[in-house]
Amino acid sequence: MTAPLSSKNEGYQRLVAWRGPDDPSTSDYSMGSDSSSVLQVFIWNGTRPYWRRAAWTGALVNAVYRSNTCTIIFQTIERRGAKFYITYTVSNGSPSMRVMLHYTSMVKFMTCNSKSLSWDAFVEQPSAKCDRY
Numbered sequence: 761m762t763a764p765l766s767s768k769n770e771g772y773q774r775l776v777a778w779r780g781p782d783d784p785s786t787s788d789y790s791m792g793s794d795s796s797s798v799l800q801v802f803i804w805n806g807t808r809p810y811w812r813r814a815a816w817t818g819a820l821v822n823a824v825y826r827s828n829t830c831t832i833i834f835q836t837i838e839r840r841g842a843k844f845y846i847t848y849t850v851s852n853g854s855p856s857m858r859v860m861l862h863y864t865s866m867v868k869f870m871t872c873n874s875k876s877l878s879w880d881a882f883v884e885q886p887s888a889k890c891d892r893y
Contacts, residue, residue, distance in 0.1 A: 762845050762846070762847040763775065763845065763846055763847075773792060774790035774791055774792030774804070775790060775791045775792065775861050776789070776790045776861070777789040777790065777791075777861040777862060777863050777865070778863045779863060780863055781863065783863075787863055788804075788805050788806045789803060789804065789805060789810070789861060789863070789865045790803070790804045790861070791803050791804070791861045791867060792804070793844070794809070800812055800813060801813045801846065803861070803865055803867065803886070805865070808893070809893055810865060810892060810893055811865070811885070811886040811892050811893065812893075813885070832850065832851035832854070833848060833849075833850055833857070833869060833882075833883070834848065834849045834850070834851075835847070835848055836849075848869075854871070855871045855872045855873070855874065856871070856872040857869060857870065857871050857872070857882070858870050858879065866884050866885065866886070867884070867885045867886075868881050868883070868884050869881070869882045869883040869884075870882065
């Protein structure tokens, strides 16, 4: 999955959460970069920052270990001209995966469970209350 983080000409794009589980209208929560740091991902509550991920410096900033899976999520940030993109890929043999901004303000990496035919949360962020503003 590749998503734009910024463009000098087009402004900043954000992923917006639904208002509720059955209400697809937009909520106050969105996820994207900030004009002062395109290499840092924020969750916004309206215009106020709610949570931020450590700035990408080219080094590993986050890792999650799950003993019951062989899935590895890779995150890369790439500059193409005036635009920055964030890309998430998974290791070979991993189940299908999607990323969503939940209406509760949580970023959820979901994996497809072929046995139950449902989506299960693999990673959720923010992971601790201290990560929030």
